[in-house]
Amino acid sequence: MGDTDATDVDLCVLGPVGAVRAGRPVALGGRRQRMVLTALLVARGRMLPVDRLRELVWGDHDRVASRATLYGYVAGLRRALEPEHSARRGDVLVHEGTGYALRLPPGRVDEDRFTALVDRGAALLDQGRAVEAAATLDAGLALWRGPAFADLGDAPFLLPAVARLEAARATAVELRIAALLQVGRHATLLGELESLVAEEPLRERGWEMLATALYRAGRQGDALGVLRRARRTLAEQLGVDPGPALRRLEAAILRQDGTLAPALATEPVSTGPVRYRPRRPPTWRVSRVRRRAGR
DSSP states (O other): OOOOOGGGEEEEOSSSOEEEETTEEOOOOSHHHHHHHHHHHHTTTOOEEHHHHHHHHHTTTSOOOOHHHHHHHHHHHHHHHOTTSOTTOOSSEEEETTEEEEOOOTTOBHHHHHHHHHHHHHHHHHTTOHHHHHHHHHHHHTTOOSSTTTTTTTSGGGHHHHHHHHHHHHHHHHHHHHHHHHTTOHHHHHHHHHHHHHHOTTOHHHHHHHHHHHHHTTOHHHHHHHHHHHHHHHHHHHSOOOOHHHHHHHHHHHTTOGGGSOOOOSSOOOOSOOSOOOOOOGGGHHHHHHHHHHO
16 A cells, blocks of 8 residues: 555644544544644654653553553554554654654644744734735634644643643734734724733733724723723732833823824725634633743
């Protein structure tokens, strides 16, 4: 039989962990088997020794399984991802040295496609191409189907990856809103911005954009009130004052600075909220604690 083409395999982590092969969903088996795949995926192509893989997948909660059990899960994953091969060898899930690694071309994981689109959107925004930036960021955010690693997110070894992806998605949402603000969509964004600061009250960028949108909508008093709310929230939860961006914005609003006016849109742009707004499961609270400690 012919070799499996690794370009036929796509892996998904922006939601429940999943796989697609040649355009068709793949059954990845039970929780432990999916955790083996996910541990290798998080390793980003690095080889994980067998004993380390066992520690990650079984953790401290259960007796660490035998090597034979792990080998059985590897064989099951190969049957799912590379059915042309025997369960003892593969081109995607490869044996290397004393362990295993995933070998996938660039762009075969939805996280990678999301990152590329966000980077492209940010670059377009920096170039003043806000309409294109908003569309590109919309495309990236549309890849999300739920919380990252939704079905496995309580696994301790995944917490750093979940926190990183949560922060990346929040940044993408903020960039998209910033692009829409640049082209004068402030009135349609007010509800979304209120929800954003309610969900992420410690991210100052959301407060900044909400105050800007209110000011552009002719609500100077409400804009200043939002900045007072931001100051109070940061003081109560972090014990800090607002950062330079919020302080500069407050001064600009008070003097009715003309630079706060939006640019003019030159072509239509979507203004609807993104399809998925995550409601953070308990494990996501870790990233908020980390932001508090590291701010």
